[in-house]
Amino acid sequence: MDLYMKNKEAKWWNEAKSYLMLNDPIMKKIISKYNKDSLESRGEPFKALCRTIIGQQISVKAAASIWNKFETGIKNVEPKNIINFDNNNLRSFGLSSKKVEYITSLSNFMIENPLAINSWKKMSDNMVIKDLCKIKGIGPWSAEMFLMFVFLRPDILPLGDLGLRRAVGMHYLQKHDPTYKEVEQVAEKWKPYRSAATWYLWRSIDPIPVSY
Numbered sequence: 001m002d003l004y005m006k007n008k009e010a011k012w013w014n015e016a017k018s019y020l021m022l023n024d025p026i027m028k029k030i031i032s033k034y035n036k037d038s039l040e041s042r043g044e045p046f047k048a049l050c051r052t053i054i055g056q057q058i059s060v061k062a063a064a065s066i067w068n069k070f071e072t073g074i075k076n077v078e079p080k081n082i083i084n085f086d087n088n089n090l091r092s093f094g095l096s097s098k099k100v101e102y103i104t105s106l107s108n109f110m111i112e113n114p115l116a117i118n119s120w121k122k123m124s125d126n127m128v129i130k131d132l133c134k135i136k137g138i139g140p141w142s143a144e145m146f147l148m149f150v151f152l153r154p155d156i157l158p159l160g161d162l163g164l165r166r167a168v169g170m171h172y173l174q175k176h177d178p179t180y181k182e183v184e185q186v187a188e189k190w191k192p193y194r195s196a197a198t199w200y201l202w203r204s205i206d207p208i209p210v211s212y
Contacts, residue, residue, distance in 0.1 A: 008041035010152040016193035020200075023189050026171050030200045039199045042149040045117045046110055047077045052142045052149075053102045054095065060206060066094040079107035102137025109135050125153055148195050157187050157194040167201035 010016075017035075021028040042048040054070060055063035070093040074081055082090075082103060090100040110116065120128045125147055132143035144158040158164060159180040169178045172186045190197035 008043075008152075009038050010041075010154065010195075012152075012154050012193070013038050013196065016154060016196035019193055020190060020197055024197075027190070027197060027200065030171070030204045034200060034203045037203060039148065039152070039196065041152055045120075045146070045150050046079060046106075047071075048150045049106055049138070049142070049146060050077060050082075050103055052145045053099055053106065053137055055145075056099070056137075056142065069093040070095065079110040082107040083111070099137070105136040106138070121151065125156065148198070153195060155192045155194050157184070157190075157198060159183055161198075163202050163205060164198050167205045171201070171204065 017031055021031055042051060050070070051063075051067050054067050058066075070090075071077055073089070073093050074085070087097070087100050087104075090103065091097065095103070116131075120131065123131065128147060128151075129140055129143040132138045132146060133140060139160075141158055141160045144156050144161075147153040148156045148158075162177075165178055165180075165183050166176065168183045168186050169175045173182060178186075187194050187197065
């Protein structure tokens, strides 16, 4: 069975919900409103990284549209298949020149390092982020999305995510764009389930469930 089946829910999700609701009255209200939803695995790691690159700095809706065109056009999203497409073909799916470069770089990395994913499974969160950030086009945010939505790691806090900061500002601090430090201080009470808290905060400000 594929370990990365789409829509695989994190085993720790219900425990995380209970913990957050017990320790944070504001989070309790948010979770109660979206109680039927949950963070789910994005599926196969390489495809997930491609999808994360496509989703960089654009809306959830726009990212979904481009991904659908990309997946339909490529047919089988694997490194060797992507390398066989020229840059113009890749751009025709709605990708910017930079994102074409990044996805091509990722594809080459995976071809040259076929055991990388198995290695990442055994690493700590920080080690995976450090390793992923060596790939062109993968920064801390993209690496954190990978850990959350593929490996389903429970305690990821993507401070660089504008949606998270704005949601924390709105619900906890009554300000539009809090600092990383302010968000980190609010998030202390969510440990060791900051991934779940982040997901619910995203859900609270976006009608479409986030899935990077």
